[in-house]
Amino acid sequence: MLFDHFQLRRNPFATRYVASARLAPRDSRGRVLDLPAIVDRLGAIGGSGAIEGPHGTGKSTLLFHLSEVIAAESRPVVRIRMRSQGDALGVLLAMRQAPRGGLACIDSWELLGTVGRSMVRCMARGLGIGLMVTSHGPTDLPTLVSCRGSRALLESLVGQLPGHAEWFGTTIIPADLDAAIVEAGEDLRKAFDMLYDRFERSRAGAPR
Amino acid sequence: MRFPRFFTKKRGHRRTDSHAWGSFAEGLFYALLVGAGVVFGLLLVTGAVSYAPADPDSVVLQRGYEWWMWLLTLLIPVALLAFGGSGLVRVVRTWGKSQEHRAAASRTVILEGLAGPSPVAGHPGVPSCDNLENSPGIVLRYRLPIESPENWTLVGFGLFALLWNAVVVVLAVGVGADLIGGTTDWLLIGLLVPFVAVGVGGVVLFVRATVLSTSVGPTHVEISDHPLVPGMSYDVRLGQGGAHLFRSIDLGLELEETATFRQGTDTRTQRLVVRRVPVSRWQRVQPVPGGSFEARVAVTIPADAMHSFSSENNAVQWRIVVRALPDRWPEFTRAFPVVVLPVKAVVTTSPSEAVEALE
Amino acid sequence: MNAADAQHGDDHIPARTAQPFPRIELRFGHPGRGYDPGEWVTVEYCIEGLNGERPRALERSALWYTEGKGEEDIGVHSFERFATAETIDRVVPDGTFAIQLPTSPLSYEGVIVKIRWCIRLRVFFESGRDHVSEHVFSVGRVPPSILP
Numbered sequence: 001m002l003f004d005h006f007q008l009r010r011n012p013f014a015t016r017y018v019a020s021a022r023l024a025p026r027d028s029r030g031r032v033l034d035l036p037a038i039v040d041r042l043g044a045i046g047g048s049g050a051i052e053g054p055h056g057t058g059k060s061t062l063l064f065h066l067s068e069v070i071a072a073e074s075r076p077v078v079r080i081r082m083r084s085q086g087d088a089l090g091v092l093l094a095m096r097q098a099p100r101g102g103l104a105c106i107d108s109w110e111l112l113g114t115v116g117r118s119m120v121r122c123m124a125r126g127l128g129i130g131l132m133v134t135s136h137g138p139t140d141l142p143t144l145v146s147c148r149g150s151r152a153l154l155e156s157l158v159g160q161l162p163g164h165a166e167w168f169g170t171t172i173i174p175a176d177l178d179a180a181i182v183e184a185g186e187d188l189r190k191a192f193d194m195l196y197d198r199f200e201r202s203r204a205g206a207p208r
Numbered sequence: 209m210r211f212p213r214f215f216t217k218k219r220g221h222r223r224t225d226s227h228a229w230g231s232f233a234e235g236l237f238y239a240l241l242v243g244a245g246v247v248f249g250l251l252l253v254t255g256a257v258s259y260a261p262a263d264p265d266s267v268v269l270q271r272g273y274e275w276w277m278w279l280l281t282l283l284i285p286v287a288l289l290a291f292g293g294s295g296l297v298r299v300v301r302t303w304g305k306s307q308e309h310r311a312a313a314s315r316t317v318i319l320e321g322l323a324g325p326s327p328v329a330g331h332p333g334v335p336s337c338d339n340l341e342n343s344p345g346i347v348l349r350y351r352l353p354i355e356s357p358e359n360w361t362l363v364g365f366g367l368f369a370l371l372w373n374a375v376v377v378v379l380a381v382g383v384g385a386d387l388i389g390g391t392t393d394w395l396l397i398g399l400l401v402p403f404v405a406v407g408v409g410g411v412v413l414f415v416r417a418t419v420l421s422t423s424v425g426p427t428h429v430e431i432s433d434h435p436l437v438p439g440m441s442y443d444v445r446l447g448q449g450g451a452h453l454f455r456s457i458d459l460g461l462e463l464e465e466t467a468t469f470r471q472g473t474d475t476r477t478q479r480l481v482v483r484r485v486p487v488s489r490w491q492r493v494q495p496v497p498g499g500s501f502e503a504r505v506a507v508t509i510p511a512d513a514m515h516s517f518s519s520e521n522n523a524v525q526w527r528i529v530v531r532a533l534p535d536r537w538p539e540f541t542r543a544f545p546v547v548v549l550p551v552k553a554v555v556t557t558s559p560s561e562a563v564e565a566l567e
Numbered sequence: 568m569n570a571a572d573a574q575h576g577d578d579h580i581p582a583r584t585a586q587p588f589p590r591i592e593l594r595f596g597h598p599g600r601g602y603d604p605g606e607w608v609t610v611e612y613c614i615e616g617l618n619g620e621r622p623r624a625l626e627r628s629a630l631w632y633t634e635g636k637g638e639e640d641i642g643v644h645s646f647e648r649f650a651t652a653e654t655i656d657r658v659v660p661d662g663t664f665a666i667q668l669p670t671s672p673l674s675y676e677g678v679i680v681k682i683r684w685c686i687r688l689r690v691f692f693e694s695g696r697d698h699v700s701e702h703v704f705s706v707g708r709v710p711p712s713i714l715p
């Protein structure tokens with residue numbers, strides 16, 4: 001049946017399955033993060049903090065899930081995703097939508113530049129809203145969480161992907177994860193990319 | 209009264225406004241470059257000459273300027289004169305001539321009429337054909353645009369080399385003046401070294417690209433109809449210029465997938481050719497001197513071909529691809545995008561009948 | 568509804584949901600779920616496991632989406648929302664509807680780009696939570712691309 005055909009040809013490493021919203025955030029040992037505890041820590045460090053870590057270590061994923069937890073507590077949340085320095089003005093305009101006591105979640109804090117970051121911090125102080133941002137290294141905001149990629153984390157994330165029991169051990173084997181982590185280092189986004197290709201090649205019957 | 213527009217947005221790589229006004233503007237641009245070269249050169253020369261106070265009728269060069277200083281100093285104005293002059297000559301030669309006129313001058317006969325109206329829209333996700341159908345062919349109905357014209361790469365290399373070396377010249381003049389004055393600015397000299405290295409590299413790249421472009425010549429592809437439909441055959445005419453022998457020329461169809469992912473500051477685009485349909489191969493091809501190698505073949509779109517698709521971050525695209533291996537030059541590939549429509553829709557039962565069947 | 572034909576689609580359950588979620592059984596007019604462009608797709612569905620919780624709205628849509636290594640793009644071909652008491656009673660817990668497919672895009676099993684068609688049902692509850700069920704079908708007969 002065609003539906004079975006589609007089931008077989010679904011690649012679990014496709015973007016729609018590994019994108020930020022889909023996977024539960026975990027620490028470098030693969031353990032599920034205690035999101036409410038992190039939210040409490042955000043309050044303890046003054047209401048603003050940074051999720052820092054190298055490329056592909058789950059910063060955006062964690063930012064999204066934390067913002068969901070905070071929004072569920074009925075606290076207003078504004079989510080801002082930056083793609084270039086030109087988005088700086090958009091960030092300032094978006095922050096104005098957050099009422100006092102709200103939280104602005106900004107992905108890619110460094111793109112704002114020194115001047116932009118100062119302006120955003122000033123505006124946040126003036127408006128009485130908190131900031132939760134992602135960055136690739138230590139910033140001018142206190143560090144809320146440090147994200148690191150690892151083999152254990154990759155394995156636990158792979159375990160969350162759809163149909164894991166059907167293809168893990170056959171189409172994708174543990175040695176593929178080893179090879180991906182060696183090649184990609186801490187960048188799990190890159191590791192997923194490689195596993196995507198590995199999955200397609202395995203399915204096509206290509207030799208390892 | 210409609211004022212001429214010199215800077216009309218081009219559809220793809222073609223002009224959309226008056227050819228005459230466009231040529232005039234282009235000529236004006238090159239004339240300005242020539243003028244800038246003359247002015248700049250004169251300023252440099254007059255700044256380096258003076259007259260002997262004792263004999264006002266005599267002009268002498270200022271002392272302290274060696275021959276290599278002259279070479280460096282005059283590099284920019286000479287470059288401006290050369291670039292602007294060649295462009296002016298080209299504009300004058302092609303002034304007032306249509307593409308067909310130019311083709312007729314090279315003894316090519318126009319066989320087909322001009323393009324008809326574009327197909328009616330109604331294929332969601334299928335990219336527009338406008339940019340692919342706005343240039344009539346000389347022999348066949350349409351002339352396809354090349355995917356990444358090497359001319360722009362050449363212009364890019366040239367501009368980079370020009371601008372970078374202008375900075376190098378300024379630095380070099382500064383260093384030279386210091387040395388002549390008896391002072392040594394090691395910081396400036398240290399800065400000059402990498403700049404010169406990059407400048408030389410830029411010139412080498414530009415010269416190499418120019419030689420390659422002029423040696424292998426342009427590639428033209430025309431097609432008898434567009435957009436394309438799976439299962440149908442089309443006439444394709446290939447024209448390959450060049451002065452030298454080609455060991456082989458391959459013409460084929462390719463299906464390429466493109467996927468773009470963005471997360472934070474990362475933007476990754478991957479392209480993958482998933483299907484190749486060889487069409488024809490020629491070996492030991494020698495273009496006609498002053499002309500080009502020409503061939504006409506039939507290209508059949510596979511009956512089970514996926515149609516062209518384009519969305520914000522993903523694309524599935526067909527291309528006619530020409531791969532050529534010139535003798536003593538590296539192989540090059542030139543791609544000409546085409547649009548393939550989906551197979552015709554089938555309207556079967558009405559919804560009420562289908563619901564009854566379900567029950 | 569014939570249980571042999573009914574399919575449970577991909578149910579998207581938000582991670583924070585602690586309450587039991589409903590199950591949506593959906594049957595396509597074509598058992599093989601394969602259609603040609605321009606054809607009518609008829610669907611019969613049944614929402615189970617509501618446990619007395621009354622939905623406040625239902626959305627039914629037919630859309631295509633991309634899957635692969637790129638960001639997901641979607642194109643909504645058909646969309647209906649039922650949010651009043653009268654209309655909700657007509658479409659919950661079961662209903663039937665039909666949509667005519669466009670000429671494109673066709674379903675495509677590429678390597679780094681795939682195009683899928685699906686029927687998506689989204690149920691909204693008074694408590695504020697929502698539940699999405701996606702049921703894939705195919706349009707056209709384009710063979711899968713293989714890794715070169």
